[in-house]
Amino acid sequence: MTNLNFKQLDKLFRNNDFPNIENDIRGIRFLKLRSMSRKETMEEFCTLHAVNIVGIKLKDYFEAVFENMKVTDDQINDYINSKYRQERVERIRNQDYLVDQLNRLQLFDWGGSFGNSLEKNIINNYVKKIQSFDKINEEIEGSLLSSMRGYTLNSWYNHWTSIIIEDLFKDHDSVLPTVGLVKKIDFFVNDIPFDLKVTYFPEQLLADKLRDCGYGNELTMLKKTCRILNIFIPNDLNPRDLKLHLLNKMLEDQRPVAKQFVKELRDEKRKIIADAENSPVELKKWFYENQGEARFDASNRFFLVLTDETDMASSWKLKRNIVFLQEKIHEHLDNLAMDIDSLDTEFYWAQGQKTYNCKSDILFLKYGE
Structure with missing residues (x-):
């Protein structure tokens, strides 16, 4: 020291x-x-x-x-605890209203290609590509307005659910909040600072694991089964949207072949996630090593991985399931023996060509087990 x-x-x-x-x-x-x-x-x-x-x-x-x-x-x-309790009183008073408002969002859709930069995408995809005054006005009233609405609603949802989930951690006796904003720290657990990351099981890692275990490519398997069942496969959707579209069709199809396909795919995904839960080192490293360059850091992180095992595309809804979240988070913190060595995480960030060391914890919250 x-x-x-x-x-x-x-x-x-x-x-x-x-x-x-x-x-x-x-x-x-x-x-x-x-x-x-x-x-x-x-x-x-x-x-x-x-x-x-x-x-x-x-x-x-x-x-x-x-x-x-x-x-x-x-x-x-x-x-610090007294200041947090003062702030928390008002948020508790308002929590039922806020959760009710969050439950009014029925579709979690980022609205196309906006990503993390509205201005950049408006300039690149509309301002620089469209010359017609009438055409750009049509786009503003149509696809652009729809995209901005989706981006804004999703950002709103993520902001307020993040505040609620942080409070669920900070309410626990083993957690010390921060008073003001401090970069890369949301709270301390047994005097270890953590940046909370509420996330989902990575789609890319899940796809890699499905391939490695011999299942194959999920979209390819979906198309194959749809052809067997004579289910129409559209050609105007990108691969991610097409996968969700065909999977929804399969979920609604009551024929034995469709039911068997859905069960096998669900079982494979559950096994992959269960293996990661039993041995989380690989997943924690994956989260660190696959950061974007603009947001890269090597701070201590507490990963909260949310999974709806009945419908992974609906995992976002768990962010507002306060009773479920509080029970699982506090249960984890109650049983947390803060073994420092078990938290040590080493990862290599290829873009920076450097190995980093930090501490991290991970909690899998699986709904519909």
Whole structure:
């Protein structure tokens, strides 16, 4: 363990070097205070604990409190918990209304090719391609409006469900929240900082595993079975949408061949996910190694993997199933023996050609088992 001063720890933080911060005697203290480093928060804390900051510049409050050895870790923890409880009261009061609103979303569709950049796609796919004034107005009222609506609704849904799920973690006794926003940290579990990632079992990894176990390509198998059953296969859909379309047809078909196909595919997927749950190291590495360059980081992560085993395409709905989520999350945290070594994760990021070390935990929430 190192024993760095404030400026050394601050430099590590700005360089996103969290492993070396955590390896410092006062590293976790630094991160907790970093989350409460706003002016109002620092002044309130100092007043509460009679910490003299008279004559100290605002930008130096954080360092002054950090280096003040009369400020104990228990005082920091108690203050953070009290601030969270104050904020939580209002969100609890509003939670039933919010969950009801979230349940009104019936279709989770990003609306085409927008991805993560609305402006880029509007410029590339509409502004630079269409010369006709009438045509671009038709697109604005038609496909563009539909795409923007889907993108906005999905973003809205993900934002508010993320807040609810974070609160379910922070409500647990073993979890310490952050007071304000601090990059790459949503909460601490037994003094280990984590960035929460609510996600699903990766489609690409599932496809690779289906191929490796001898099942083959899911879309190819769907087409083959549809031909056997004389089910029409359209040619105007992209592969992902076509797969969902044909699978829905198969789910509704009551003939024995269709039922058998659906059962075998579901059983294969369940086995793959169960194997990953029993031995999660590969999946955790996969999540880290398949990050996009723009959002890459090697922070500690808590992966919450949601799966509706009766219909994987509906797994997004689990984000608003508060009773189910709370039960499973708290059960995991109740039983969590924080064995540091078991959390150690090493991965190689090919784009940066570098090996990283961090800590990660993973919880599989499977509905319809």
